[in-house]
Amino acid sequence: MSEAKNIAIVGATGAVGQEMLLCLEQRDFPVKSLTLLASARSVGKRFTFRGEEIAVKELTHDSFAGIDIALFSAGGGISKEFAPSAAAAGCVVIDNSSAFRMDADVPLVVPEINPDAAREAPRGIIANPNCSTIIALMGLAPLHRAFGLKAVIASTYQAVSGSGAQGIVELEEQVKALAAGESFEPKVYPCQIAFNVIPQVDVFLDNGYTKEELKMLHEGRKIMGLPDLKVSCTCVRVPVYRSHSISITAQFERPVNLAAARAAFGDTPGVALKDDPEKREFPVPLDTTGKDDCLVGRIRENLVLDNALDLWVVGDQVRKGAALNAVQIAELL
Incomplete structure (x- = not known):
């Protein structure tokens, strides 16, 4: 001890x-x-x-x-x-x-x-690091070790708890108001979050990206030791209480194959595979809520880019993300 x-x-x-x-x-x-x-x-x-x-x-x-x-x-x-x-x-x-x-x-x-x-x-x-950066890199780091990460295109699906307790309250109040046929005025978000998605997390910058989106670029480079890593990200708020999900297209320096990609997660602590589409087994936010591990699924070869994989990563942003x-x-x- x-x-x-x-x-x-x-x-x-x-x-x-x-x-x-x-x-x-x-x-x-x-x-x-x-x-x-x-x-x-x-x-x-x-x-x-x-x-x-x-x-x-x-x-x-x-x-x-x-x-x-x-x-x-x-x-x-x-x-x-x-x-x-x-x-x-x-x-x-x-x-x-x-x-x-x-x-x-x-x-x-x-x-x-x-x-x-x-x-x-x-x-x-x-x-x-930022919660989305941590969760994304938990899925990307094993693949980087196997193939050499070169570029990332990501879209996040971020839970309202990422806005703090007031985000959860706003979602709950809007759902109740809509069910009762009552009106409401959004306070935390720029528009209705209940039964909706909002393509803005944090403030917009002059280049059209938000601060949250550029965190994955700058923080990812620093954590991975990859100063030339290319990252483009779109961050979206979704009506989920807790746990972020991230859709990722990752391009690598070396040729990829699915068997080696799946094997890369075999001994990696803190992340696990849940990837059997035929049985409809893939990660969803409720799978990771209150849990330590991030989950990875929907791994497949990208049909547009060479040496690229698509994957879906989910993690509890209050827990592993913070x-x-x-x-x-x-x-x-």
């Missing part, structure tokens, strides 16, 4: 913070002490960890004395303000926001793909 650590969760009352708490307990992480931090309005709320109730404390710049590892999940603004203070106190920060992901001196880590990157964090900060990945990084440490 590793030496027990003093752990803090920043943003402990949010959905990802709560999932971090659950992952620490389920994975029997060696916790010596656990500090739950949030804004002043959450002070005093109590959560149970290993049978003990722990009260939430207010996040301040002095919160990190004696803390070994801090898991941050409170938004980029909070991370930029408080992560340097945590690192200065001798704490290693694992940050779930986008604040530091593309900083050259901050490792961006998916433990199943580039674990060695976590060993060097000169600023005391390690970044957790909380679990952060806890796995802590396990590496």
Whole structure:
């Protein structure tokens, strides 16, 4: 057993913070002490960890004395303000926001793909990638090792929980209103999400892509160590509560074949095949909700591009796409 650590969760009352708490307990992480931090309005709320109730404390710049590892999940603004203070106190920060992901001196880590990157964090900060990037790369990394990844075209089908609790509430309220024949005004999304899909996740940029779509390009290059990787992505919000699905066309440097592609997933931790179309077996969001592994299916040779495969990857974006990945990084440490 590793030496027990003093752990803090920043943003402990949010959905990802709560999932971090659950992952620490389920994975029997060696916790010596656990500090739950949030804004002043959450002070005093109590959560149970290993049978003990722990009260939430207010996040301040002095919160990190004696803390070994801090898991941050409170938004980029909070991370930029408080992560340097945590690192200065001798704490290693694992940050779930986008604040530091593309900083050259901050490792961006998916433990199943580039674990060695976590060993060097000169600023005391390690970044957790975007949820869609993690899920996509869990399906692509084994194929890259087999064939050499060259280019990716992806479309995401992202659950409303990716917008936080308010996304789930909006979907629920709209479904109820439509069933009752009542009117409603969308608040979280630009238009109705119930029984609909919206081809926008995050804000649009001058080139017509959204920030979310370019994350897969820039983060994918950094994590995979492929500075010339080509990626084009369309991110879509769908009326699903939890777990993202991603349709991927991947082109490779070397010739591909289906048998070798399927075999590539055989010993890879964190990802599994569910791919038997004749039996109508393929991954759907409910298969991965609350689960650690990402699932891959619908693998087939692309009919347009040379040396290319099409595949479908599904993963729980609150868990592997956020909380679990952060806890796995802590396990590496």
